Amino acid sequence: MEKLLIEGGRRLSGKVVISGAKNAAVAILPAAILADEGICKIDNLPEIDDIKCLKKIIGDLGAELLSEEKGSVTINPSGIKTHLAHRDEVKRMRASYYLLGALLAKFGRAEVVFPGGCSIGVRPIDQHIKGFEAMGAKVTIEHGIIKAYTENGLKGANIYLDVVSVGATINIMLAACKADGVTIIENAAKEPHVVDVANFLNTMGANIKGAGTDVIKITGVKHLKGCDYSVIPDQIEAGTFMIAAAATQGDVTLLNVIPKHLESISAKLIEMGVDIEEGEDNIRVYCNRRTKGVNIKTLPYPGFPTDIQQPMTTLLSISEGRSIVNESIWEGRFKHVDELKRMGANIKVEGKIAVIEGIEKLSGTEVMATDLRAGAAMIVAGLVADGNTYITNIKHIDRGYENIEDKFNKLGASIKRVKFEDEN
Numbered sequence: 001m002e003k004l005l006i007e008g009g010r011r012l013s014g015k016v017v018i019s020g021a022k023n024a025a026v027a028i029l030p031a032a033i034l035a036d037e038g039i040c041k042i043d044n045l046p047e048i049d050d051i052k053c054l055k056k057i058i059g060d061l062g063a064e065l066l067s068e069e070k071g072s073v074t075i076n077p078s079g080i081k082t083h084l085a086h087r088d089e090v091k092r093m094r095a096s097y098y099l100l101g102a103l104l105a106k107f108g109r110a111e112v113v114f115p116g117g118c119s120i121g122v123r124p125i126d127q128h129i130k131g132f133e134a135m136g137a138k139v140t141i142e143h144g145i146i147k148a149y150t151e152n153g154l155k156g157a158n159i160y161l162d163v164v165s166v167g168a169t170i171n172i173m174l175a176a177c178k179a180d181g182v183t184i185i186e187n188a189a190k191e192p193h194v195v196d197v198a199n200f201l202n203t204m205g206a207n208i209k210g211a212g213t214d215v216i217k218i219t220g221v222k223h224l225k226g227c228d229y230s231v232i233p234d235q236i237e238a239g240t241f242m243i244a245a246a247a248t249q250g251d252v253t254l255l256n257v258i259p260k261h262l263e264s265i266s267a268k269l270i271e272m273g274v275d276i277e278e279g280e281d282n283i284r285v286y287c288n289r290r291t292k293g294v295n296i297k298t299l300p301y302p303g304f305p306t307d308i309q310q311p312m313t314t315l316l317s318i319s320e321g322r323s324i325v326n327e328s329i330w331e332g333r334f335k336h337v338d339e340l341k342r343m344g345a346n347i348k349v350e351g352k353i354a355v356i357e358g359i360e361k362l363s364g365t366e367v368m369a370t371d372l373r374a375g376a377a378m379i380v381a382g383l384v385a386d387g388n389t390y391i392t393n394i395k396h397i398d399r400g401y402e403n404i405e406d407k408f409n410k411l412g413a414s415i416k417r418v419k420f421e422d423e424n
């Protein structure tokens, strides 16, 4: 097994290229199986374990995938003849739920094993199911498999989401783009990855309007075709580097970003005393003093993203004064706090609220990446801690960050992947 060894106390400086967005890419690959003719070429794909896993799942369904260049894949879905996604890989990631919408649109039927993903609280899919049922599908759950069938294909419907859900919004868009008639999603998620998937589907010939607002209108079309597309940059990877730059009182320029997508993160960092300069597709983050504590509430886009809460909690743990974090999306997204406490942080959690009294310095020890962004939080902690930090369970980090140690090391960090024997 492997763990990360971080020698703390080095200031980050230089340039880092941000990869394609995980949460857009994991929806775009399943969307590509909807092409009735032609091949999809998808660029700016992050080289992360979730994408490797998804490529394998789609390949097992019968698609031909070729990855001749780094960060690029061509998908020819003409060989897909099955609506059954039963393999173990499906359980390893959250986004495999998009196969439900995609297979349902392609064949009028889908069977997908329950998805996995980060353990950050209950992760229901009732809103996805409600959407499919409104469109005429019969959905059952049997022995851990979600089964969705239609007698005569999907029909357009009006769907009001009870909660703002990224997954349900995208899944309903996938199902609706070839349905008979018009589907309206109200109270839709507005995240950049929702817009990116809609843009991709429209490039394939779909008719989706309003993505990025809370009402999305999808007029079903008969035919979708292959296309060339480039995934948007990863807002959460970018936010992680911005926070690490601030925490180490460094000076880092992020390349290949969309500054607009980072506004809620930039605004908080500015409030904390960090300097930010935005370019067209780059952003410079620099800071030469200890940051000030602030309050944060995670919210759907354009609010502060839950996926950046955990690394931000690390920064707040060494910021001056008291900070309050309100995690309003996931009730189990404070597992990193116990690990930060092992490094000396002063944080109390009650329900959805964490109260943080900033300390001067964290001290290195062995900690665990309990989930993907908890892993990012531990990396930021290790970068600023006194002495060495070992992070175990790094498979979570590899699900969502490309070459994380190389990217940080090029900025002056010292992170090594070391092998160890599992004692259990």
Ligand SMILES: CC(=O)N[C@H]1[C@@H](OP(=O)(O)OP(=O)(O)OC[C@H]2O[C@@H](n3ccc(=O)[nH]c3=O)[C@H](O)[C@@H]2O)O[C@H](CO)[C@@H](O)[C@@H]1O
Pocket: 023, 026, 094, 095, 122, 123, 124, 125, 126, 127, 128, 129, 163, 164, 165, 166, 167, 168, 189, 306, 307, 329, 330
């Ligand atoms: C692969 C992917 O894109 N993962 C992201 C996606 O997860 P995911 O799509 O799972 O998250 P959702 O946006 O669906 O969940 C948001 C909230 O809605 C609730 N809910 C969701 C669906 C449902 O059917 N019923 C329901 O009650 C959830 O419990 C949660 O409280 O969006 C989350 C919120 O931005 C991010 O943290 C994840 O990184």
Ligand SMILES: C=C(OP(=O)(O)O)C(=O)O
Pocket: 022, 023, 093, 094, 095, 116, 117, 118, 119, 120, 307, 372, 373, 400
């Ligand atoms: C929670 C996340 O991922 P997933 O939904 O894939 O578990 C994340 O990207 O922060």
